[in-house]
Amino acid sequence: xxxxxxxxxxxxxxxxxxxxxxxxIFGYRDRSLHVLVPKLNFRGGLSTLPxxxxxxxxxxxxxxLNILKxxxxxEKIYLEQFQVFGDLERSTGPFMRDIVRENxxxxxxxxxEVAWLTRRFVSIGYYALVNIAKVVPVKSEIDDSIDWHxxxxxxxxxxxxxxxxxxxxxxxxxxxxxxxxxxxxxxxRFTMQELRELYETVYDRAFTRSxxxxxxxxxxxxxxxxxxxxxxxxxxxxxxRFILPDQG
Amino acid sequence: xxxxxxxxxxxxxxxxxxxxxxxxIFGYRDRSLHVLVPKLNFRGGLSTLPxxxxxxxxxxxxxxLNILKxxxxxEKIYLEQFQVFGDLERSTGPFMRDIVRENxxxxxxxxxEVAWLTRRFVSIGYYALVNIAKVVPVKSEIDDSIDWHxxxxxxxxxxxxxxxxxxxxxxxxxxxxxxxxxxxxxxxRFTMQELRELYETVYDRAFTRSxxxxxxxxxxxxxxxxxxxxxxxxxxxxxxRFILPDQG
DNA sequence: GGTTATTGTATAAAAAAAATACAATAGCCA
DNA sequence: TGGCTATTGTATTTTTTTTATACAATAACC
Numbered sequence: 016x017x018x019x020x021x022x023x024x025x026x027x028x029x030x031x032x033x034x035x036x037x038x039x040i041f042g043y044r045d046r047s048l049h050v051l052v053p054k055l056n057f058r059g060g061l062s063t064l065p066x067x068x069x070x071x072x073x074x075x076x077x078x079x080l081n082i083l084k085x086x087x088x089x090e091k092i093y094l095e096q097f098q099v100f101g102d103l104e105r106s107t108g109p110f111m112r113d114i115v116r117e118n119x120x121x122x123x124x125x126x127x128e129v130a131w132l133t134r135r136f137v138s139i140g141y142y143a144l145v146n147i148a149k150v151v152p153v154k155s156e157i158d159d160s161i162d163w164h165x166x167x168x169x170x171x172x173x174x175x176x177x178x179x180x181x182x183x184x185x186x187x188x189x190x191x192x193x194x195x196x197x198x199x200x201x202x203x204r205f206t207m208q209e210l211r212e213l214y215e216t217v218y219d220r221a222f223t224r225s226x227x228x229x230x231x232x233x234x235x236x237x238x239x240x241x242x243x244x245x246x247x248x249x250x251x252x253x254x255x256r257f258i259l260p261d262q263g
Numbered sequence: 264x265x266x267x268x269x270x271x272x273x274x275x276x277x278x279x280x281x282x283x284x285x286x287x288i289f290g291y292r293d294r295s296l297h298v299l300v301p302k303l304n305f306r307g308g309l310s311t312l313p314x315x316x317x318x319x320x321x322x323x324x325x326x327x328l329n330i331l332k333x334x335x336x337x338e339k340i341y342l343e344q345f346q347v348f349g350d351l352e353r354s355t356g357p358f359m360r361d362i363v364r365e366n367x368x369x370x371x372x373x374x375x376e377v378a379w380l381t382r383r384f385v386s387i388g389y390y391a392l393v394n395i396a397k398v399v400p401v402k403s404e405i406d407d408s409i410d411w412h413x414x415x416x417x418x419x420x421x422x423x424x425x426x427x428x429x430x431x432x433x434x435x436x437x438x439x440x441x442x443x444x445x446x447x448x449x450x451x452r453f454t455m456q457e458l459r460e461l462y463e464t465v466y467d468r469a470f471t472r473s474x475x476x477x478x479x480x481x482x483x484x485x486x487x488x489x490x491x492x493x494x495x496x497x498x499x500x501x502x503x504r505f506i507l508p509d510q511g
Numbered sequence: 512g513g514t515t516a517t518t519g520t521a522t523a524a525a526a527a528a529a530a531t532a533c534a535a536t537a538g539c540c541a
Numbered sequence: 542t543g544g545c546t547a548t549t550g551t552a553t554t555t556t557t558t559t560t561a562t563a564c565a566a567t568a569a570c571c
């Protein structure tokens with residue numbers, strides 16, 4: 016039998032019981048989408064979405080940001096709430112029961128205090144889209160590792176986490192230009208080609224270059240800046256940036 | 264000082280704590296939208312959305328249906344989950360505290376058992392659209408009355424319930440033809456004019472008759488039945504019904 | 512059987528989207 | 542320096558979709 020978890024489970028004081036948050040962090044680089052998946056330090060590793068619990072003194076949006084920061088090191092990004100997962104069977108499997116039992120063996124003193132984790136949980140899903148090159152995930156003390164996995168080759172995750180990712184992707188595609196999710200993602204100044212490649216990756220289809228440019232510019236949310244030096248033997252592309260809406 | 268509540272508050276055993284569900288039931292009749300609002304039996308009446316709590320042995324979708332049935336008598340309809348409301352301040356006002364205090368004065372014996380209700384709650388919003396003529400709301404024992412209120416003239420409700428209605432309306436408009444929310448609403452067999460009047464009411468705008476008919480028929484979800492006898496001195500309209508998707 | 516109001520559908524006009532064409536240009540190289 | 546090439550930005554053409562308008566069908570009345 017392998018080691019039990021080397022981390023301490025949280026005690027219930029200060030948290031809302033039976034309510035959790037799971038974050039689907041889509042990472043973009045080189046025309047492909049990845050999902051950030053920590054591996055719990057437990058029995059050689061269990062893949063889970065970065066999730067956690069809601070403190071009594073924070074809103075659910077704040078909780079999502081705090082959970083994300085604590086579990087991945089990522090902060091100051093826009094997270095979008097997309098769906099609640101509340102089936103009965105979703106969290107009644109052996110997953111948390113085993114963790115709690117082995118945690119109790121190792122850290123006997125707080126055994127009774129962590130039994131709350133074996134109960135049924137309702138989980139609120141949040142997603143974000145970030146630039147892999149701009150973000151450095153840092154594993155938390157409860158995880159062994161944290162890695163980007165290609166969307167098409169995700170590991171089997173605990174409970175219904177693979178389903179949560181599938182629903183998050185639907186929501187992302189639904190929201191991409193309506194909610195300007197790209198804000199998190201691109202460098203402050205980017206070319207039209209970089210933006211188009213992002214769209215093509217998220218929707219997994221091609222967009223005609225000329226029409227894409229017109230459609231995006233017609234949204235009226237981009238400001239044209241100076242030209243970008245590429246060194247290539249051809250016309251230099253302009254840089255653009257998002258015009259942030261007035262804070263009125 | 265008026266009477267305290269004449270009902271017994273639920274004790275926490277069997278429920279998920281700090282998690283609630285609120286239902287926005289849109290009612291349609293005579294080209295206008297209403298919202299079903301029960302009035303709590305408390306201090307002469309407090310308007311609230313029909314809401315309640317999630318039992319340990321039911322999914323959140325089942326909970327929404329059970330809450331709706333218990334609070335309004337309405338059953339067997341399609342409820343759509345649309346958003347979670349989890350701001351810190353949303354449920355920290357005097358609303359529940361007052362109810363619990365006066366409940367304790369009246370029914371002293373279970374006073375300690377209902378303190379859970381004064382805590383901060385996170386609430387999952389569900390909405391539905393029903394035909395006022397086909398549904399008979401029945402007030403529950405915790406309410407004094409239950410009434411349809413025109414969408415444009417809703418009473419001030421407790422906590423953030425007016426905001427929840429506003430968000431539900433956005434979701435309804437977003438989903439109406441994508442999710443065929445009309446299923447709950449229309450009689451089994453209906454005319455194209457009845458369907459169009461519904462759309463015009465929900466979106467609060469006119470649709471050109473001929474174009475509406477083509478657009479809806481092109482969706483491929485309606486089956487044409489026999490003509491309807493109207494008695495009017497003009498061409499009789501066909502009846503249509505929704506083709507239910509295969510249950511495979 | 513003519514009249515009237517309304518329905519179902521066809522056609523025309525307008526708008527939007529997609530495909531294509533073409534001019535501008537940054538650096539290379541003769 | 543001036544042609545060459547690859548890529549960008551935009552204009553134009555083509556197609557599709559949406560909207561507006563026209564018109565034939567018809568149920569009950571007189």
